[in-house]
Amino acid sequence: MLDPKIRTFLEVAKYKNYTKAAAELNLTQPAVTQHIKKLEEYYDCKLIEIIGKSVHLTLQGESLYTYSNFQRANEKQLINQIKKMETPIKIGATLSIADYYLPSYLSSYLDHYDEMFSLTVRNTKSIIEMLLNNELYCAFLEGIFDKSLFDFHEFCITAFMPVARKGHPLEGVISTLSKIHEYPLILREEGSGTRKIYENYLYQNNDSLSSVSKIYEISSFGVIKKILSTSNAVSFMYKEVAQQEVDRGELCYLDIENFSIQRPLYFIYPTNSLMKEKIELFYHKLLNQVIESQIQI
Known part of the structure; x- marks a missing residue:
């Protein structure tokens, strides 16, 4: 994780303006000034010069700017690698839904979110068994199920x-x-x-x-x-x-x-699921993308 003071320095260097950097970072201008001062004390050199009303990087500031940009790029790569290592949301779907409903839902979702998921297609009986055995976290279901065992949303009639x-x-x-x-x-x-x-x-x-x-x-x-x-x-x-x-x-x-x-076609998951928060977030992101795409059409 980049030090917040380095992030502040990068924004000041980008905008060449303390006020704009403060607005971008949602900080006060004195806080931005304090971050830069702390960095200069740490590196024991002047990083930024103000000539008239213009903000300029010193030679030392240019070196720190180049180094910090590399660090920010490395951090992004690290975050992407970590996300790829995450356990995907294991989703089930019955045949009708998988073939004729889900493609439009999932394509919109993939365009806007990076979360990993896996999709298993089975009949209703098999999907319910996999949910109860914790082989799936949630499912899109068309058939009949025991509503006392699952939390659910009707996503389509x-x-x-x-x-x-x-x-x-x-x-x-x-x-x-x-x-x-x-x-x-x-x-x-x-x-x-x-x-x-x-x-x-x-x-x-x-x-x-x-x-x-x-x-x-x-x-x-x-x-x-x-x-x-x-x-x-x-x-x-x-x-x-x-x-x-x-x-x-x-x-x-x-x-x-x-x-x-x-x-109704249902989105369901076990009532006692420890993944409830993540599952609900996934469902609402999915539905929001579909709604937005329909509005644009």
């Missing part, structure tokens, strides 16, 4: 939609669940958030997956959408996950009678 190919036999008509279940249904694997949401919806409507004609389990939304576009299968996903394909005329959203699911 999104629609959960039935999706099929453009031109599907059910496109443009109001269907029933029983009609939907006549077609092959593609779901994520056991433990995924989107699958759990649909299973809960069926349960609340006195129905279950046993009424579906065929079920295919596929963990990748990219693969699911490709299959949907070339078959009569149906799947359920967040609106944004299929939006690009819908805009291109490859997929469509289906209408189901009395079907309306709006789901």
Whole structure:
């Protein structure tokens, strides 16, 4: 860490003005004068001369200025090295969020902050287990979790939609669940958030997956959408996950009678986390960058 008196000396040399240096350092002008005097006493030489109203470095002052600038540059390099050695914030994210929401959030964050983080993508069940085992510090989650175990923020609200190919036999008509279940249904694997949401919806409507004609389990939304576009299968996903394909005329959203699911997406971390302050700071920095980028647009 550079001595505060050296920092003062560098600012005086930079601005060639005691008043401007004092304002930059948030010090009084007498305090700046005192810092320079202490340095001159320590090095036993005159470092600064005032000729008229102008501030000039002596030859000794020039030497100290060169040396101090090298020290300041070395300090910056040291700080950067120390930051690289820090333990990164270990973040988890479920598949939908990682692929279709987080990239815009994290790109804004990376443009403005140096904090290190690592990102792990798993289904909801796995993410929760990793949080409870302290393998992750926090997570972006789409599924259902025990709110007594976690502190959380709702960072987004999104629609959960039935999706099929453009031109599907059910496109443009109001269907029933029983009609939907006549077609092959593609779901994520056991433990995924989107699958759990649909299973809960069926349960609340006195129905279950046993009424579906065929079920295919596929963990990748990219693969699911490709299959949907070339078959009569149906799947359920967040609106944004299929939006690009819908805009291109490859997929469509289906209408189901009395079907309306709006789901919050969550940022969560264990209630008893010792990293709470750091996690909350990370989250608010992340959200602030997104808000600022939206305002600029």
